[in-house]
Amino acid sequence: MSDQAYQRVDLHTHSTASDGKLTPTELVNLAHQENVEMLALTDHDTIAGLVEARQVADSVGMKLINGCELSVSWKKIPLHMVALGFNEQCERIAAWTLRNQKVRLERGRQIADLLRKKGLPDLFDKAIEEAGESQLGRPHFAKVMVREGLVKDMNKAFDHYLGNKKLGQIRDVWPQLEDIIPDLAETGCELVLAHPKRYPLTVTKLKAVMKDFKAFGGTSIEIASGNERPDYVRFLERLSREFEFKASVGSDFHGPFGPWTQVGRYTQVHEQEVNPLWYQW
Ligand code: AMP
Ligand code: MN
Ligand code: MN
Ligand code: MN
Secondary structure, eight states, X not given: OOOXXXXXEEOOBOOTTTTOSXXXXXXXXXXXXXXXXXXXXXXXXXXXXXXXXXXXXHHHTOEEEEEEEEEEEETTEXXXXXXXXXXXXXXXXXXXXXXXXXXXXXXXXXXXXXXXXXXXXXXXXXXXXXXXXXXXXXXXXXXXXXXXXXXXXXXXXXXXXXXXXXXXXXXXXXXXXXXXXXXXXXXTOEEEEOOGGGSSOOHHHHHHHHHHHHHHTOOEEEEEESSOOHHXXXXXXXXXXXXXXXXXXXXXXXXXXXXXXOTTEEEOOOGGGSOBGGGGO
């Protein structure tokens, strides 16, 4: 266990509007119980949970930041970008999330076809059903695969079928950084490179991503996301200074059970060494 501690600020969480397990109401109540004072709901490619989250946050007196985790792509590599602090009515956020929602459906079809080629039954309809009102994602396919007895658990589903390497040519479906960042940057919202540790990139490539991210108008990097090792958090703190990024933090909470970090929990950061994004709020 790395040195996680409960924190006041959590700027990366998911609800049932995407692939999280808790409804926005349950999430906000849990975060409040855990003494989180400032929370961002950042569902994948949707802001559908924000209105409900805002109602509950207001009623319990917790600060809620509007957020969204957008799927983007850099030189054919899929990355995640967390947008924070936009207005609920922001038309540009609405347009990019809508675009990505369409991509999610088309990509779901492609994923189902790919799985069929590997000898599995057509899982598209079941995955759609599993997703229900939520944004369709690979976790929904994984869930169906476990339920149908095709794999032992979600991890195996990702390892053998759904991981980025396994998806081959259908990876490059998301908006390019150079298109989406400048467009959203003009609205004045904060644009955060999410969980830099989780990409299959060498340090050299990661720095190249950061250079572009900054040049296009990105404002921040996530220096702590979930239970990264402290030395990696120190490394990201240094990179945030080197590239003059603000520093963001979050649990990437998806639910109380499973491999996910709990809401409000992530590796301790050295606030005084960075420029904390959340100080403005
Ligand atoms: P997608 O949004 O369709 O690209 O799917 C990516 C999501 O899958 C991530 O946001 C995680 O929530 C989830 N995920 C990735 N790897 C795993 C894994 N090994 N087990 C369970 N869920 C995973
Ligand atoms: Mn997810
Ligand atoms: Mn992510
Ligand atoms: Mn996330």
